[in-house]
Amino acid sequence: xxxxxxxxxxxxxxxxxxxxxxxxxxxxxxxxxxxxxxxxxxxxxxxxxxxxxxxxxxxxxxxxxxxxxxxxxxxxxxxxxxxxxxxxxxxxxxxxxxxxxxxxxxxxxxxxxxxxxxxxxxxxxxxxxxxxxxxxxxxxxxxxxxxxxxxxxxxxxxxxxxxxxxxxxxxxxxxxxxxxxxxxxxxxxxxxxxxxxxxxxxxxxxxxxxxxxxxxxxxxxxxxxxxxxxxxxxxxxxxxxxxxxxxxxxxxxxxxxxxxxxxxxxxxxxxxxxxxxxxxxxxxxxxxxxxxxxxxxxxxxxxxxxxxxxxxxxxxxxxxxxxxxxxxxxxxxxxxxxxxxxxxxxxxxxxxxxxxxxxxxxxxxxxxxxxxxxxxxxxxxxxxxxxxxxxxxxxxxxxxxxxxxxxxxxxxxxxxxxxxxx
Amino acid sequence: xxxxxxxxxxxxxxxxxxxxxxxxxxxxxxxxxxxxxxxxxxxxxxxxxxxxxxxxxxxxxxxxxxxxxxxxxxxxxxxxxxxxxxxxxxxxxxxxxxxxxxxxxxxxxxxxxxxxxxxxxxxxxxxxxxxxxxxxxxxxxxxxxxxxx
Numbered sequence: 001x002x003x004x005x006x007x008x009x010x011x012x013x014x015x016x017x018x019x020x021x022x023x024x025x026x027x028x029x030x031x032x033x034x035x036x037x038x039x040x041x042x043x044x045x046x047x048x049x050x051x052x053x054x055x056x057x058x059x060x061x062x063x064x065x066x067x068x069x070x071x072x073x074x075x076x077x078x079x080x081x082x083x084x085x086x087x088x089x090x091x092x093x094x095x096x097x098x099x100x101x102x103x104x105x106x107x108x109x110x111x112x113x114x115x116x117x118x119x120x121x122x123x124x125x126x127x128x129x130x131x132x133x134x135x136x137x138x139x140x141x142x143x144x145x146x147x148x149x150x151x152x153x154x155x156x157x158x159x160x161x162x163x164x165x166x167x168x169x170x171x172x173x174x175x176x177x178x179x180x181x182x183x184x185x186x187x188x189x190x191x192x193x194x195x196x197x198x199x200x201x202x203x204x205x206x207x208x209x210x211x212x213x214x215x216x217x218x219x220x221x222x223x224x225x226x227x228x229x230x231x232x233x234x235x236x237x238x239x240x241x242x243x244x245x246x247x248x249x250x251x252x253x254x255x256x257x258x259x260x261x262x263x264x265x266x267x268x269x270x271x272x273x274x275x276x277x278x279x280x281x282x283x284x285x286x287x288x289x290x291x292x293x294x295x296x297x298x299x300x301x302x303x304x305x306x307x308x309x310x311x312x313x314x315x316x317x318x319x320x321x322x323x324x325x326x327x328x329x330x331x332x333x334x335x336x337x338x339x340x341x342x343x344x345x346x347x348x349x350x351x352x353x354x355x356x357x358x359x360x361x362x363x364x365x366x367x368x369x370x371x372x373x374x375x376x377x378x379x380x381x382x383x384x385x386x387x388x389x390x391x392x393x394x395x396x397x398x399x400x401x402x403x404x405x406x407x408x409x410x411x412x413x414x415x416x417x418x419x420x421x422x
Numbered sequence: 423x424x425x426x427x428x429x430x431x432x433x434x435x436x437x438x439x440x441x442x443x444x445x446x447x448x449x450x451x452x453x454x455x456x457x458x459x460x461x462x463x464x465x466x467x468x469x470x471x472x473x474x475x476x477x478x479x480x481x482x483x484x485x486x487x488x489x490x491x492x493x494x495x496x497x498x499x500x501x502x503x504x505x506x507x508x509x510x511x512x513x514x515x516x517x518x519x520x521x522x523x524x525x526x527x528x529x530x531x532x533x534x535x536x537x538x539x540x541x542x543x544x545x546x547x548x549x550x551x552x553x554x555x556x557x558x559x560x561x562x563x564x565x566x567x568x569x570x571x
Contacts, residue, residue: 038497079507083474089473118468123460125511131518134460136453140521144444145457150438158430162425216477219484225490230496234503240503242511252508260512268527277525310438395527402441 003076004209005095011088011216015224016231020085020175023167026237030153032073033117037150043325044127044143046407049302057377058367060404063152064323067407068250071128071327072243076123078208079238082229085114106159113152121144128326129262139364208405263328269392275324275408278393281412282361292398294382298346298375307343307398310384313337318379322409334402336383339418342378350376355421356401368410369421373415382391491559494552501548505541512537 045053046063056062096106120142127138157164166174248258248265256264268274278284286292293304305313317339323329343354354370380403384391391397394414399411403411445454480499487495510531518530 012514014480075511078511082507085468086476089469092469109463112461115465116467118464119457119460122464126514126518129518130513130524131514134456136449136456140444141453141457144441144448147437151439151441152436154430154432154437155434158427161427161430165423207437215430215485219481222484226493226496230500234500237500238504238507238508240461242508245508246511259531259540260508260515260533262515262529263527264530267530273527274453274457280524303532357523405558 002095005093005097007209007213008093009090009095011091011213015222015227017087017090017267018161018165018178020167020178020411021190022084023164023226024232025080025087026164027085028239029077029084030157032077032080032341033149033153035073036070037146039066039073040142040146042066044069048367054371054373055405057373057379057404061323062405063407064250064321064329067325068247068329069321069328071250072247073123074121074124074237075242075246077117078125079235079242081117081121083235086231092270096225098286101105101116101195106233110158112148114155115318116145116148120149129327130330151257153365177331183409186260197331228264230344250323253332261328263326265328269394270332270386272322272330272386272395273324273328275326276363276413278397278414281358281363281414284361284393286359287393288416292417294340294399294415296350296418296420298343298348299422301346303342307384309397310337310382313341315384316381318381320379320402320404322402322411323406331410332386333388334381334383336399336402338378339382339401339403340378341382342382342418343375343420346420347350348375353421354416355419356412356415357417357419358412358415365412366396368412370401370403370410374406377404379404491556493555493559495549497555498548501544501551505544508540509537512540 007115013140022051043063043066046055049055068244098107123134123138123142126132128140132138163174166172167178169175242260244257245259246261248255249261253266263273266274278287293306294310296305300404302311314337315335317333317335319331319333321329329412346390351372353372354375356370357370358366360366381395383402384399386392386395391400396415399415400413401411401415445457449457479502483495483499515529516537518534520531521528
């Protein structure tokens, strides 16, 4: 068994599979992970704020950018993590498989790190087109796994810190040893292919495995410099390509190159993509009911306004993006009544937040909160029109909320009630 | 370095603990089992299927391309890698579109056609890169040009 592991490790050795490469790709992957984590935390707390939290309403595109980065960095993780795993794959067959309880713990933590990271980016990707072929809750698990991944990353860096330091730069001690610039001394670090114990030529493995190994050994060997350069180029080009051909769903500058993203700017009713349809929200009847009126209340003070009454109030036009948690976003021109003017009608204080209720029958975002920083912002509207037309029913007819820098799920559609919170 | 490592491990353990805590608070035991199965499956798919396939492909290409300059092989492999990774991201979209999406603005493109065009572009660029590589190689060492074809 040990011999088989050693053979496998040797058969897997390849020029790019060295610790310097693991450090180079690992750094990029760590940056992508941290970008995802930071923007993910921001998105999470926007949706589930602690009572003391206040957020910036400027620039209006803030969430569009942070969530666009979240998704683009997540997509970039695919080539980066595959590249990183490629550099260290022979480590899977290290001999002896377990040296000590601590070593077992280290290997188990790496297995968790790798598995959790792969699951995290995969379910995140599938969520961008609302596909959930599993029975667990996406939001909860994506949230929990983010801590598992970042925690495992911290532990992994701690364990590998001496190695990372040895291969940090082109001129670090370990990197120069890899290039064979320093005479003598033990070569490279633990993941170096040369470090794999030399397998005795005299004791070949028999049977099918033996034949496979001979088949592998019989192949002409790779040219190290070309192989390494090719590897870095392939990972770099893959990363640039997957981002460039999908990030157009979030960033207008890239939208001409958007041939693979799940969302395309300018599609859908009112030239705007839809997240949840009126049908899915079960508001097809209530939203077009002639009895509809928006109720605004502050304790005992209540005002009720029909759509005609809302249209008769002073109208304001703003340019604000719809920015979805799933990463896509789109600028649009909204027309409607300033929310703060409606709140003044019930004597709300600028320190008070709001509770928004939609006509939706059910769903996690039927009732949401809005902090005073958004409620009293001059560009926050109860929108009645978008892009020069009446709101489509799928975009929240008869009235929806639109505020700067908030996730799309909080831009409540099919508004029913606005309650000022004490 | 020692202090840094200790701090990182403390942060790491706190992260793992928090992740586990959220998991047990928000998910049912059968859902948690589902997550564990997914994590295990991810490791098996990568370590047990994808990576060995990649090795076989690499060895096969080196054996089949004995008489082809290694640089050309490396460029072709690079092209295959770029195409394969893009396909990995797009194939699930094609499948999901075929079984239906929640509304027509999700997955509105013809992803199959785009992927085919993408592979054609990759093939074209790979061929161009090979041609440039071979021309440069021939220019730098005229003597070895005979062995190329």
